[in-house]
Amino acid sequence: MSRQYTEPDDSFRHPKKQIYSYSDVLKITNNFNTIVGKGGFGVVYLGYxxxxxxxxxxxxxSAVHGYQQFQAEVTLLVRVHHKNLTxxxxxxxxxxxxxLIYEYMANGNLHEHLSGNYSxxxxxxxxxxxxxxxxxxxGLEYLQNGCKPPIIHRxxxxTNILLNEHFQAKLSDFGLSKIIPTDGGSHVSTVVAxxxxxxxxxxxxxxxxxEKSDVYSFGVVLLEIITNQAVIARNQEKGHISERVNSWIAKGDIKGIVDSGLEGDFDINSAWKAVEIAMACVSLIPNERPMMSVVVVELKEALATELARTKNNSGVNSRYSVESVNVNLDTEFMPLAR
Structure with a gap:
């Protein structure tokens, strides 16, 4: 397979990543033999x-703004390296x-597993x-604090959280990402996307x-993970998932919030902690949302609480030990109804 290190378009070149010719792509995908996904950008194929x-x-x-997103994604991904980013x-x-050629994520995306719409x-x-x-x-915390200047995923x-063969999650699809300017500003004025x-x-x-825009979006994802409900329910009075969860919080009923498919198989304090984190993230006032570094700490506490419940039954998963996630920092979140 030929490997080119010169780019036909000299205005767009990233020598730190492998540049492939179109003939290489045909060989890699076996002439686009196997489709594994589709989106606004185009079609995703399995290759080797x-x-x-x-x-x-x-x-x-025909992709709207496709080339700009292509450029943005390559430009970003050549400078970021983290185990929770594709x-x-x-x-x-x-x-x-x-x-764009990525590592293959064998277990699809998070939404597919929550919805069951995956083989x-x-x-x-x-x-x-x-x-x-x-x-x-x-992954988000790395974009905010590990990258200089910080990056907003947007x-x-x-569906943009992919799972590998070990069910390790990685953020994907950086075509809309923006870099915060280095002039000391804290925001980017941009067309809404x-x-x-x-x-x-x-x-x-x-x-x-x-950065708090990404925090809000993550909070919505966390509510999805907790409840396994649609983000937007068009036939309900409380259409957004945060509104529905808020009504359950008022009743102090954690089992009404958490996915009923779990059949109560979770630590209640761990679940409340996760709900508190999510609701803090989706605050309508950006300054009241936590930084992702705080979210990471709080999620480690929630996981440690759950592991403490289950460790006598099935042992500790190799990816995290109880000790590695058992941190005891004061929370920034106000307690919800319990």
């Missing part, structure tokens, strides 16, 4: 590089053929859900994008 599976996302010529293997930028879907236990939430939060949602239901209401109204 030296027997290692990869996901190849081809830009559709890794870019390389890309193709040859004439009209644009492709290999697994019912997620409470521990599974907390681990996935912690993984996603850690499209955090359950994102997904209905996950979109920060303050950003939607003001066009002022901040």
């Amino acid at each position: 590089i030296d027997d290692t599976p990869v996901a190849v996302k081809m830009l559709s010529p 890794s870019l293997v390389g890309y193709c930028n040859e004439a009209n053929h644009k492709a 290999k879907s697994k019912f997620l236990s409470w521990e599974d859900r907390l681990r996935i939430a912690l993984d996603a939060a850690s 499209d955090v949602k359950s 994102g997904t209905l239901g996950y979109l920060d209401p303050h950003y939607s109204i003001s066009s002022r994008l901040t």
